[in-house]
Amino acid sequence: MNPEVQAAIPELEKWIGRKRVVHDEIGLTSVQRAAATLDTDPSSIKVGDPIPRAWFNMFFPDICRDSEIGPDGHPHKGVFLPPIPLPRRMGAGRRVQIMGNLVVGQPATKTAEVAAILPKSGRSGNIVILTMRLTFETAGAVIAVDEFDAIYREAVPAGAKSTKTEPNLAPTKCEWQETVYFSEAKNFRYGAVTWNAHRIHYDADYARSEEGYDHTVQNGGLTMQTVTDLAVKHDNRIITGLNARLTKPIWVGDTVTVYGNRTDDGQSCWIGDKHGHLCAEINVSFD
Numbered sequence: 001m002n003p004e005v006q007a008a009i010p011e012l013e014k015w016i017g018r019k020r021v022v023h024d025e026i027g028l029t030s031v032q033r034a035a036a037t038l039d040t041d042p043s044s045i046k047v048g049d050p051i052p053r054a055w056f057n058m059f060f061p062d063i064c065r066d067s068e069i070g071p072d073g074h075p076h077k078g079v080f081l082p083p084i085p086l087p088r089r090m091g092a093g094r095r096v097q098i099m100g101n102l103v104v105g106q107p108a109t110k111t112a113e114v115a116a117i118l119p120k121s122g123r124s125g126n127i128v129i130l131t132m133r134l135t136f137e138t139a140g141a142v143i144a145v146d147e148f149d150a151i152y153r154e155a156v157p158a159g160a161k162s163t164k165t166e167p168n169l170a171p172t173k174c175e176w177q178e179t180v181y182f183s184e185a186k187n188f189r190y191g192a193v194t195w196n197a198h199r200i201h202y203d204a205d206y207a208r209s210e211e212g213y214d215h216t217v218q219n220g221g222l223t224m225q226t227v228t229d230l231a232v233k234h235d236n237r238i239i240t241g242l243n244a245r246l247t248k249p250i251w252v253g254d255t256v257t258v259y260g261n262r263t264d265d266g267q268s269c270w271i272g273d274k275h276g277h278l279c280a281e282i283n284v285s286f287d
Contacts, residue, residue, distance in 0.1 A: 002126040002154065004085045005119050015082040015114045022060045022110040026051070026138075030193075031104050034058045037189045038229060050101035053239050054228045056136050056144045057221070059102070060110035061195030072210075073197035082114060084128045086152040088162075088211050090200075091220040092129070093149045093245045100143035108138035115147060123165070128152040156212035167248050170272030170279070174259040176234050180226055181255045182218050190222040201252065218250035223271070227282045230258050231267040237286035244282040248273070 024030075031051060032042035038055075064075045077083035102108055116131040129149055136144040156162055184202075191201055199206040200217040207213040224244045232239055250256060250273060260269040266285040273279050 001119055001121060002086070005126060005128060008083070008085050009119065012082050012084065012117050016117060017114065019111055019113045020080070022062065022112065023107065024060045024110070025107050026059060026102050026104060028104055030059060033189075034193050037186065037193050038225065045104060047105040049104045051104060052229075052232070053098050053101050053144075054225070054232065054242070056098070056102050057134075057146060058194055058225070059108075060136075062112075063195060069197065072206075073199040073203075080112075081132075081150075082117060082130065084117070084130060084152045086126070086128055087155045088153040089150055089198075090153075090217075091148060091246060092151045093243075094224060095147045095241075095243050097145045097241045098143070098239055100138075100141060102136070102138055102143060106138055108136060108143075111135045111137070125154050127154075156210070161214075162212035167275075167277035169276055170257075170259070170270055172259065172272070172276075175261045177257055177259045178230055179255060180230075180258055182222070182226075182250060182252060184216075184252055187216075187219055187222060187252045190219055190225075194221060196221070213249065215251040215253070218252050218254065220246050223250060223280060224282060227258055227269050227271065227280065228284055231260060231269050231282070231284035234260055235262065235267055235284075235286050237266075239284060240287045241285040242282060243285075244280065246280050248277055248279045250279050 028047050032045050034055060035045050036042040062075065062080045064079055068075050068079050070076045113133045115133040118129040120127050120129065129151055131147060131149050134146040135142060187201055196219065200211055200213060201219050202216060204216050207216050228242055255274060256279065257272045258269060260267050266283060269282045269284060271279040
């Protein structure tokens with residue numbers, strides 16, 4: 001195990017169970033910006049309207065002062081998240097339960113809890129997996145619980161590439177499929193709506209030289225949102241949750257194919273990139 005991580009474990013363990021509450025008015029303009037980013041007519045959104053169930057995570061940004069932003073564009077470690085002593089961070093997966101809707105103009109809260117911190121060693125080196133549990137409430141009721149995993153990795157040596165695993169081919173047998181273009185503008189707008197300034201999503205020089213990626217990295221939140229919304233489009237039932245796993249980076253500006261099959265309790269979806277490689281698996285639950 002990385003000696004710095006080993007030394008930090010006692011302090012990191014104190015963070016487990018720590019909670020903070022974020023308030024959001026779910027204002028009309030904020031919802032309209034989110035809708036426009038997802039190619040929905042913003043003028044169709046009115047105060048008092050229920051928001052599509054799967055959009056809850058586009059609100060409640062963690063707002064910090066500019067002086068609290070670190071070199072990677074995230075808030076400094078310890079401002080909102082535990083001070084894990086590894087420099088590179090990327091989303092890996094989510095497990096979501098959805099019980100209701102946010103409402104335009106109806107105040108709501110997000111309670112963010114540090115659920116687990118797990119140091120591991122593997123082929124890609126030393127990593128730490130941070131699991132956060134987010135509980136969303138409005139009008140006295142819980143409308144969603146979202147657990148997400150973020151993987152922290154060691155620095156990439158100067159001039160080296162980020163460690164890669166051998167990609168798997170994406171299956172092509174499906175009931176429906178759609179082509180999606182993840183444009184630079186859409187990636188930027190999603191980052192603005194969600195207050196995400198992680199530089200790997202817009203700074204190509206940083207992404208290559210500091211984190212070892214080939215290009216700027218598509219925002220994983222937008223990837224999961226896009227697939228979830230397509231699953232909703234291809235189903236007539238009510239969405240109740242999702243389970244997502246990101247397996248390979250998608251680059252900003254890429255065109256991908258989203259595939260889906262209807263199941264007894266939902267939609268089994270996945271993404272293939274332009275090379276046919278599997279990039280994500282997302283199972284969306286319906287009732």
